[in-house]
Amino acid sequence: MKTVNIAIDGPGGAGKSSISKAVAAELGYIHVDTGAMYRAIGLYALRNHCSEPEQIAEHVKEADISLKFIGGVQRVLLCGEDVTDYIRSPEVTMTASKVSAVPEVRAHLLDLQKKIAAENNIIMDGRDIGTVVLPHADLKIFLTASPEERASRRYLELREKPDCPDYDQILKEIQKRDYDDMHRDIAPLCQAEDAVLVDTSEMGFHEVTEFILDLIRKKLE
Ligand code: DC
Numbered sequence: 001m002k003t004v005n006i007a008i009d010g011p012g013g014a015g016k017s018s019i020s021k022a023v024a025a026e027l028g029y030i031h032v033d034t035g036a037m038y039r040a041i042g043l044y045a046l047r048n049h050c051s052e053p054e055q056i057a058e059h060v061k062e063a064d065i066s067l068k069f070i071g072g073v074q075r076v077l078l079c080g081e082d083v084t085d086y087i088r089s090p091e092v093t094m095t096a097s098k099v100s101a102v103p104e105v106r107a108h109l110l111d112l113q114k115k116i117a118a119e120n121n122i123i124m125d126g127r128d129i130g131t132v133v134l135p136h137a138d139l140k141i142f143l144t145a146s147p148e149e150r151a152s153r154r155y156l157e158l159r160e161k162p163d164c165p166d167y168d169q170i171l172k173e174i175q176k177r178d179y180d181d182m183h184r185d186i187a188p189l190c191q192a193e194d195a196v197l198v199d200t201s202e203m204g205f206h207e208v209t210e211f212i213l214d215l216i217r218k219k220l221e
Helices: 016-027 034-047 053-062 090-099 103-119 129-133 147-158 167-183 205-220
Strands: 005-009 030-033 065-070 073-078 122-126 139-144 196-199
Touching: 005 016, 005 129, 016 030, 016 122, 016 205, 030 034, 030 073, 030 103, 034 053, 034 065, 034 073, 034 090, 034 103, 034 122, 053 090, 053 103, 065 103, 090 167, 103 122, 103 129, 122 129, 129 139, 139 205, 147 167, 196 205
Parallel strands: 005 122, 005 139, 030 122, 139 196
Antiparallel strands: 065 073
């Protein structure tokens, strides 16, 4: 049976994950957050003190990554351990970006991503889904927002927490991660030629969700 594959790419903090989750729930599809897979490998690298790309490349095969879905919601397992709750720290975030530039890491995750897409109706979000993982996706969306808007959303999310970084620091980290994700040699972040650009800088969460649902429904008609 042919499955429906929707690709959503874009920079960090553009709301890809939460929008994809809401869209998938509405359609009864599975939401696959590929960033969580790179984050789990980042956690593996931190735990095993693999700081150099060569070390990461050498050991990545030992980082067995699998996903399970509970009511359509993804949990990520690292060597059988559910690490979903440990992969959102700033340290893992920066390490995930670093490991994602290592070709062996990308090759390690690509087959798993393709297999899940072949077997399920999915909304898959990441950086290279429309360009590399699912070049024949039914619909490709490039979801973005200005770095300033993404930084201020992130600041609002974090400001009640102890040790909340200030707005300028958040903006700097976002700009660094954008630069690194867009300038790596392999599968850099870029908009696929046939992707629909959705700039959410001036849009609310529900507006974006409805807009994307509309695009999908029209495409599948
Ligand atoms: O979407 P995220 O912030 O959870 O992603 C974490 C890191 O993983 C990000 O810096 C880039 C990388 N990534 C990638 O290279 N390719 C993907 N398909 C998804 C994420």
